[in-house]
Amino acid sequence: MQASHITADQIDALLPQTQCGKCGHPGCLPYAKAIVDGEAINRCPPGGQRTADALATLLDKAPLPLAQPAESPLLAVIDEDICIGCTKCIKACPVDAILGAPKQMHSILRDECTGCELCVMPCPVDCISMVPHPGWLAAHAEQEQHAWLAHRATQGRQRHQAHIARIAQWEAEALERRRTRRHQRIATPTSPAASTPTDDAALRRRLKIKLARMKRDDSLRPQLEAQLQALGGQTAARPVTPVVQQARSQRIALAAAEDTLRRAERHLAHCQRQEGPMEVAAAQEQLERAQHQLERARQALDPT
Numbered sequence: 001m002q003a004s005h006i007t008a009d010q011i012d013a014l015l016p017q018t019q020c021g022k023c024g025h026p027g028c029l030p031y032a033k034a035i036v037d038g039e040a041i042n043r044c045p046p047g048g049q050r051t052a053d054a055l056a057t058l059l060d061k062a063p064l065p066l067a068q069p070a071e072s073p074l075l076a077v078i079d080e081d082i083c084i085g086c087t088k089c090i091k092a093c094p095v096d097a098i099l100g101a102p103k104q105m106h107s108i109l110r111d112e113c114t115g116c117e118l119c120v121m122p123c124p125v126d127c128i129s130m131v132p133h134p135g136w137l138a139a140h141a142e143q144e145q146h147a148w149l150a151h152r153a154t155q156g157r158q159r160h161q162a163h164i165a166r167i168a169q170w171e172a173e174a175l176e177r178r179r180t181r182r183h184q185r186i187a188t189p190t191s192p193a194a195s196t197p198t199d200d201a202a203l204r205r206r207l208k209i210k211l212a213r214m215k216r217d218d219s220l221r222p223q224l225e226a227q228l229q230a231l232g233g234q235t236a237a238r239p240v241t242p243v244v245q246q247a248r249s250q251r252i253a254l255a256a257a258e259d260t261l262r263r264a265e266r267h268l269a270h271c272q273r274q275e276g277p278m279e280v281a282a283a284q285e286q287l288e289r290a291q292h293q294l295e296r297a298r299q300a301l302d303p304t
């Protein structure tokens with residue numbers, strides 16, 4: 001079979017489905033798609049050398065050594081005496097393997113956890129530890145290990161797809177609620193005949209602010225513009241110049257770089273408390289990269 005005929009689904013079938021993002025992509029399927037587009041095949045630490053070799057065979061490429069050390073299957077464990085029930089770990093879990101509610105103790109569903117470690121960094125009280133997965137430790141023979149990994153991959157893929165569908169539905173419902181609220185707000189104060197000149201001026205101001213904040217393709221824009229015209233206001237939107245657009249993008253990049261630095265600092269603190277020298281060194285490198293990134297973002301915004 002020619003490598004050019006290999007699909008992302010065929011590649012995804014070989015990936016371990018922890019959805020950990022250590023390959024630099026937000027999940028196994030996005031990494032599989034990136035491989036189709038030419039990305040290196042040696043970026044998956046949970047898959048180990050075996051996965052890199054299987055990818056090389058499938059794609060008819062030369063085998064490559066792993067870019068990062070291989071990792072054995074892990075399980076997250078919450079110290080329930082310390083957990084404050086903040087729910088940050090639930091939001092981070094790509095396979096919905098954490099149970100809990102606000103201000104209540106949280107626990108991990110042992111058989112569903114893929115060991116991705118994504119819940120560790122967001123925990124504000126550092127009460128999540130990663131341990132070797134007992135299911136993996138119990139699988140001694142090679143055949144048992146294959147079966148365990150295949151089961152984890154099938155479950156990880158299904159649960160991640162369900163997770164994505166749940167988030168998409170939640171976002172669609174939230175968007176619909178926001179739209180309904182906006183329609184209700186706009187519908188209420190739109191009776192120019194009944195309003196006084198002072199009301200009109202205040203309403204014009206509010207409508208102008210809404211129009212200025214609104215995206216150009218927003219479906220509510222014509223309705224707002226009609227209301228503003230009925231009140232005698234101008235509707236011409238201020239053009240967004242390339243300079244303004246660039247400044248906006250740079251401010252967004254700066255905020256993202258500051259956020260990355262905060263995460264890297266917390267990750268380093270976590271490693272210093274709970275991990276070994278290799279993890280601490282890796283976290284320090286991550287912190288330095290985040291500092292450089294922040295420096296570059298600051299310089300882009302203010303080159304003086």
Ligand code: SF4
Binds near residue numbers: 018021023044
């Ligand atoms: S297991 Fe993690 S590193 Fe490997 S492909 Fe999936 S998301 Fe990427």
Ligand code: SF4
Binds near residue numbers: 075094116
């Ligand atoms: S519980 Fe933590 S380690 Fe386990 S799958 Fe969820 S985020 Fe990953």
Ligand code: SF4
Binds near residue numbers: 082083089100
């Ligand atoms: S992030 Fe930590 S403290 Fe918050 S609910 Fe999860 S385990 Fe508990």
